[in-house]
Amino acid sequence: MLGLSGQRVTYEQARALLDHPDPAVRLTLAARDDLEPEILYFLARDPDTTVRRALAVNAAAPFKASLLLASDESEDVRHDLADRVGRLVPGLSQDQQAKAWRTIHQVLTLLARDQLPRVRRALAEALKALPDAPHDVVFTLAMDTEASVSAPMLEFSPVLTDEDLQAVILASPMTAQLAAISRRINVGEEVSNAIVGTGNVDAITALLKNASAQIREETLDAIIDAAPRQASWHEPLVHRPTLNARAALRIAEFVADSFIQNLAARTDIDTETAIILTKIVREKLRREDGKSGLAPDDPHAALAEDALRMAGRQVDTLAGAGKLNPAYILILAAEGVTPLVVASLARLADLPVKAVAEVVRAASAKGMLAVAWAADFSAEDAVQLQVKVARVTPDAVIKPRAGGGFDSTEAELEWQLDMFKDVAEGKAAVS
16 A cells, blocks of 8 residues: 555654565655655665665655765665766756755765766766766766766766866876767867877877867877878868868878869868869879879888877876876777887887887787886786787797796897897888
C-alpha cells in the first residue's frame, strides 16, 4: 500500500518504516517525492545500496542528503547522484540557490574530485552546457586527466574563459582534450595560437576544420610552414575562411591539383591570384610523369625538421609546466606523438634532437636503449620506448637483465649515443 499512487503517508508512519526489516519497504520510501525532508535524509544512511540509489535519483531528496551520498561507498550511488544533481542545478529558483547553494557547491566539488572516472564523467555530461555552473567545479573537470571527463567540458562549457583554456593547454593534456578545445565555437586567437604551439597534429586539424575558430595571420603561417608533410591539414587549409592571397599561393605549392582548383574558385581570392592558381594547375598537368599533388607520404614524415621544430616548442611548454618527465613521456609514446617524444627524449638525455631522430629512423633497439638510459628511464620503460617509438619488432627488443637493470655496459651505451650523434652530424654536413 505504501507505494500506491496518491496513498498519503504521515510523518509518523514514514518515521516508523525507516527501520523496517524489508529493504523493499524502505526502497519505496526513498523513491517518494511527498515525504518530509527529514525522512529522506535518514535514508541517506540506509544500509541497503538499492535504497540509497533510489534516493540519489529522487529530485525531492534534500541537499544535505546529497552531501552524504556524494561520499557514499557505492560508486553506483555516487554516479546516479552526479547525474541527478548536475541536471538539477539549472532548475533551482534564485531563492533555492540562495538557501542551498553552499551545500550544492560542496556536493558538486566532492563529485568532481571523485576517484572514479565514471562518476566524474556523469557530472561533466550534466554540467557541460550550463552557463551558471560553478566555475571552480567546471575548471576542475576541465583539467581532469581522463579525456571522457574533461573533453565535454572543454568543447562545450560556456563557463570556461580563454585564460582557462590556455591554462589547460599549458598543462599539456592529451590529444582528445586538445582537439576538444579546437572544436569549441569561436575559439579565440590566443587559444588557437596555443593549440598550434603544441604541435599536436590532430588538434591542429580540428582547429583548421573549425570555421568559427579565429586564427591570426602569423599563426596560420606557422601551420603552413609545417603543412607540406601533414596531408590531413591540406583540405581544411584550402577551405579556411578569410584566406589571403599570399597564404593561398603558399598552400598551392604543396597541395593536390584538385585543392588548387578549389583555391582558385574561392570568391574571396582576387582575380590575379585566381589566374596564377589556374596556371599552377595547368603546369602540373603538363608534367611528363603525369603526377600531380603531393608525393607519396614519407614514412618518416613525423621526423621532418619542421615537425621536430614544432615539437621543440611544446617541449619548452612541458618543461615550464613541470611535466617533462619519464612518466609523462611514456603516455605520449602510447599516444603515438612521435615528434614530441623524440624532442622530449633529446632534452632529457641532453642529446641533439637529430641524433634521437636517427635512432627512431633506424629502428635501433640498442640506440633507443642508450637514449632511455641517458634520459634516466628505467630498463623496463626502455622496452616500451623501443616498441612504441623506435618500432623495434618484439623479437629484437632488448629486455632488462635478470634482476633488473640495463642489459648493456655504460661504455656500450655511450658508444651507441656517440654513433648516432655522428650519423646526425654527418647528414647535417652533407645537406
